[in-house]
Amino acid sequence: MPTIKFYVREGLLPAGELTSPNQASYAETHVQRLRLIRALLDVGGMPVADIREVIAAIDDSDQTVHQVLGAATKRMVPRCDREPSAGLEEARERIAELIAAHGWQTYSGGQTTEALVAALAALHELGHGAFDEVLDVYADAAERVAQADLEYVARYAAREELVERVAAGTVLGDAIFSALRRLAQVDASERIFGESP
Amino acid sequence: MPTIKFYVREGLLPAGELTSPNQASYAETHVQRLRLIRALLDVGGMPVADIREVIAAIDDSDQTVHQVLGAATKRMVPRCDREPSAGLEEARERIAELIAAHGWQTYSGGQTTEALVAALAALHELGHGAFDEVLDVYADAAERVAQADLEYVARYAAREELVERVAAGTVLGDAIFSALRRLAQVDASERIFGESP
Numbered sequence: 001m002p003t004i005k006f007y008v009r010e011g012l013l014p015a016g017e018l019t020s021p022n023q024a025s026y027a028e029t030h031v032q033r034l035r036l037i038r039a040l041l042d043v044g045g046m047p048v049a050d051i052r053e054v055i056a057a058i059d060d061s062d063q064t065v066h067q068v069l070g071a072a073t074k075r076m077v078p079r080c081d082r083e084p085s086a087g088l089e090e091a092r093e094r095i096a097e098l099i100a101a102h103g104w105q106t107y108s109g110g111q112t113t114e115a116l117v118a119a120l121a122a123l124h125e126l127g128h129g130a131f132d133e134v135l136d137v138y139a140d141a142a143e144r145v146a147q148a149d150l151e152y153v154a155r156y157a158a159r160e161e162l163v164e165r166v167a168a169g170t171v172l173g174d175a176i177f178s179a180l181r182r183l184a185q186v187d188a189s190e191r192i193f194g195e196s197p
Numbered sequence: 198m199p200t201i202k203f204y205v206r207e208g209l210l211p212a213g214e215l216t217s218p219n220q221a222s223y224a225e226t227h228v229q230r231l232r233l234i235r236a237l238l239d240v241g242g243m244p245v246a247d248i249r250e251v252i253a254a255i256d257d258s259d260q261t262v263h264q265v266l267g268a269a270t271k272r273m274v275p276r277c278d279r280e281p282s283a284g285l286e287e288a289r290e291r292i293a294e295l296i297a298a299h300g301w302q303t304y305s306g307g308q309t310t311e312a313l314v315a316a317l318a319a320l321h322e323l324g325h326g327a328f329d330e331v332l333d334v335y336a337d338a339a340e341r342v343a344q345a346d347l348e349y350v351a352r353y354a355a356r357e358e359l360v361e362r363v364a365a366g367t368v369l370g371d372a373i374f375s376a377l378r379r380l381a382q383v384d385a386s387e388r389i390f391g392e393s394p
Contacts, residue, residue: 032323039319066390104384112383116376119369122236126229126365130349137345138370139377141338146381148334150389152327168323170382172316173335174375179313180336181374184343185367186309187301192347193263 004034010048012037012055036168044171058163091121094132098139149173201231207245209234209252233365241368255360265360288318291329295336346370 004026007013013033016024033055040046040054057063095117099106106113123131149169156162201223204210210230213221223231230252237243237251254265292314296303303310320328346366353359 035319035323039323043316043319064390066386099380102381102384104380105387106380106383112376112379116373116380119240119372119376122232122240123365123369123373126232126236126362128362128366130352131366134345134349135373138342138374139381141342142374142377143381145335145338146378146385148331149378149382150385152331154389155327165323165325168320169325169328170379172320174371174378175316176313176320176332177335177339177374177378178371179309179316180339181343181346181371182309182367183296183301183303183313184299184336184340185346186303187299188343188347189263190302192351193261 007034007037011052012048032164036164039168040171043175045175046171054167058160058167061159085121087121087124088117091124092117094135095120098135101136102139102143145173145177204231204234208249209245229361233361236365237368240372242372243368251364255357255364258356282318284318284321285314288314288321291332292317295332298333299336299340342370342374 004013008015013030016026016030019025037051037055040051041048046054095113099113120131120135149166153162153166153169156165201210205212210227213223213227216222234248234252237248238245243251254260257265292310296310317328317332346363350359350363350366353362
């Protein structure tokens, strides 16, 4: 596990107050920040560079909560560079329809939408064209989860705490949902394929 | 983007049939396998070592579909090593309750359950004890998504194709759900925090 010095050097954690040439004291806010970094790094598997940008967004008090949430969640989407193609264009149209059908206000052409388009195009390319029907079930489930996420964080009034909680909740929430989906898949698979030879 | 030679050397892709000392011919199954590897690598962000194990599970025809699905999805959970602690024990009990309440048949003590426990414990440590209420919304949503996933793949009868599709669907499905959750979060955040100073 990386040391506190590493986090300070990487600009993730402010330096403690020097109490002697070889010793620094850390306040409770340091400890909480350290927990956040470790959660994003160890459990969320987020790269250090991305964590640095999330931390910077949390600390920039000039931004509204909504702006910071947009910046923080934008950083958490896997980068995806694909050559422009007819398949990508088709997937983009399908996603635009989906977003319109749900009435979601989003940043069009944003990084999240593009990652979504790339993943759907990859599925299409693998012969999963019929997955488009399943996509609506995903979108409904995502809407319910996001609503619960935001209702949960809306209980916190202080800006910094709120934003920090959303950053942790978004990354750890992904890990939690993935794991739950897998457990539920194993259960559904047992019911559907359990008797297969 | 890595070359085909790299995938062959890494044991991800069988070598093509040599048609001359410097040229190999690849069948349609090679092309499909290559698409799967690239999707897992580029869009899913899966490490090469994990992809190798998923491929091995797909190719091991001695296993039942249900067993292979278990093996393949188990590989896709982020590794998480945490020291045993009271927080971990508490999170483990909460997850056991959740699984029992949903009536899910799972491998107890499995890697997925442990990753889930670690993520929940990390949230608790960050002061998110109240997230436990939100967890039920997550579990309901995960159950719906997993049911749709399995109903979708159950349409395919041939074992290899089926297993390959589940592997792709699990990894890409995660990427798709994360992106959808973020889009829905931005929308919910706009409604809740859009007017914040």
